Amino acid sequence: MxxxxxxxxxxxxxxxxxxxxxxxxxxxxxxPETGIIKSMPLGIYISVPFCLTKCSYCNFASDVFSRSVFVRYVDRVCHDIANARGTVADVGGVLASPVDSIYLGGGTPSVLDPEQLEKIFAAVREEFEVLPEAEVTVECAPGTLSAGLIDTLVKCGVNRVSLGVQSFVDEEARAVGRLHKCETVLEEIARLRTAGISNINIDLIAGLPHQTAQSWQNSLNQVIASGAPHVSVYMLEIDEDSRLGRELIAGGTRYHAHFVPDENATADSYLAACERLEAAGIPQYEISNFARPGFASRHNLKYWTRQPYLGFGLDAHSMLPSSAAAIEAVRFSTSDSLEKFSAGAPIDQTPVHxxxxxxxxxxxxxxxxxxxxxxxxxxxxxxxxxxxxxxxxxxxxxxxxxxxxxxxxxxxxxxxxxxxxxxxxxxxxxxxxx
Ligand code: SF4
CATH class of the missing domain: 1.10.10.920 (Arc Repressor Mutant, subunit A)
Structure with missing residues (x-):
């Protein structure tokens, strides 16, 4: 590094x-003619920028808000979904394909009430043709998967859950503000499976405070033993956009910053994960992603292979074929400020030649x-x-x-x-x- x-x-x-x-x-x-993305199925992304707590390393546009904010936000997202065709026409995009992936990310979509999740999925299915075999993912924070929530996910057609575990070592998870314990994660995975959702991703972060080579091996052992068919491994990002990042840059000790492993140790952990997961039958298919055969994320593959996707909500990005002959695609995104987004800030758009x-x-x-x-x-x-x-x-x-x-x-x-x-x-x- x-x-x-x-x-x-x-x-x-x-x-x-x-x-x-x-x-x-x-x-x-x-x-041949250009226009690679025109006939491919569409991915729908919906951002839910709310969390129960703000993790110290988090540099996403997400935060802790009251439930009254949730209500207004969900209404706005559903309104935008209903008006998607007008928005796409305004930015010069083409929307012609059925949907083969839906992804609710954030943030922590599982903090929404069941009725709010149902409302979002109903809005999507009302406006778009969703293929029966579509991959439907919801990101969930471990510790939020009540029996009621799992029932709602099944009812909404969710067939894939992504769990933001980050570490199976309780001290590491606690140090960055995660609320779950290892035991909770394993119990929730078992309940998801019982409910019929076995396509599960687990996120891990290499380089968390207090992490050692040994404790990282413990997390890898647990993720392999869990049987989850998909694992994402990220290296801790150190930048000005997170509290932990700012503290590390300043050389301070808040947020357990002085217990963050050095960048060489973090790189070694990442390489160790590549080896261990490969040996366990979960080979790497992307820089941060590993999957058992047949379980690569269809939705995320759209980003890396330039298939069309349409995003809704805060800081949501889209890429669609362009209706203009000389332009291959159009990329557009919403504001990353909840205040500006709620006030109707204009969409930012970029033609792709x-x-x-x-x-x-x-x-x-x-x-x-x-x-x-x-x-x-x-x-x-x-x-x-x-x-x-x-x-x-x-x-x-x-x-x-x-x-x-x-x-x-x-x-x-x-x-x-x-x-x-x-x-x-x-x-x-x-x-x-x-
Ligand atoms: S749960 Fe995810 S989005 Fe929310 S604060 Fe933590 S890292 Fe950020």
Whole structure:
């Protein structure tokens, strides 16, 4: 983790001839029309920015609010869902496909009352054609899964639950403000299964205060033993947007900041998770995500493979095909301030031109272990679309951050640890080519 972007500035284009040959071969193939995302099923995201407590490491647009705020917010979200087609037309998007994934995230959607959850799902099903086999996920905080809530989830057609566990070690969970104990998590997983929801994700964070190599192994042991088919592992983010991050940057001791492992230990924990989960039959498929075969998150794959999605609520992001011929897609998002969102702040929108779409295909697709298939990019966007990116791909391959595999390129283990710096290179290329 001591590597920096400046290290990569010095890389030379050298050892990537096979990759270059692949690109040359692809260049000689015909250039089809662009418009990759037009016929794919839609994902619906709904943000519920409310939590029972604010975790010290949290840098999301979520907070603790009274139940009267919930009521107004749910009404607003349902109103926006009912008016989705008008909004999409206003931003120049196209909404033509049925829905094959719904994701309620936040925040902690499970803090809503059962009636409020039912109202949101009813609004979605009223406005959109939801396919019978759709993946329907709700993020839940362990300790909130009452029998009534589980009944409501089943009634709403929820078939996947994501649990924000973060650590199975009670001292670590308590230190960052989580309210659950290991025992609670295991008991709630059992009750979800009994109710028929066995597609469960568990979030873990490497680098929490008080975490040691041994305690991290305890969390990994528990997550494997739980039988959950999907695990997300994040490294603690240290930035000005969380209380713990600010304290760490200031060198203080509040929020147990002085018990946060150093960045090398955190990176080691992440690598240990990759190994342990793979050995347990839960291989990595994305930088932070691991799944048993058949259990990769359909909804999240939409973000990384540029399939269309439509978001509702606070700080909700959308990407849809564009109705304008020269524009490949339109991205738009709502405000991340509840005050501004509630006051009707305008939607922020960005057109995605074809070359920018190619660059997105790389820096999003490279998050996946399978990488980016150069033949597919050429088929979707035309072979010439790869030319501006060749120097970047060459530099990163020579530096050991990317590796060719057949007609694809993908991150190496080193590239995965330094993925933000790698993706920045593709963003820089985008700036240069515009
Ligand atoms: S539960 Fe999740 S969204 Fe809520 S404060 Fe904690 S980390 Fe943030």
């Amino acid at each position: 001591a590597e920096s972007a400046s290290r990569m500035e010095n890389l030379k284009v050298s050892d990537f001839w096979s990759l270059a040959r692949t690109v040359e071969t692809i260049r000689s193939s015909p250039s 074809p070359q920018a779409a190619v660059e997105e295909t790389f820096f999003l697709g490279l998050r996946l272990n399978r990488g980016v298939d150069l033949e597919s990019v050429a088929a979707d966007f035309g072979a010439d679309s790869l030319i501006p990116l060749r120097p970047v791909i060459g530099d990163l391959t020579a530096g050991g951050f990317l590796q060719p595999l057949g007609n694809s390129i993908r991150l190496t283990a080193r590239g995965r640890l330094l993925s933000n710096e790698v993706f920045q290179k593709f963003l820089s290329a985008e700036d240069v080519t515009r």
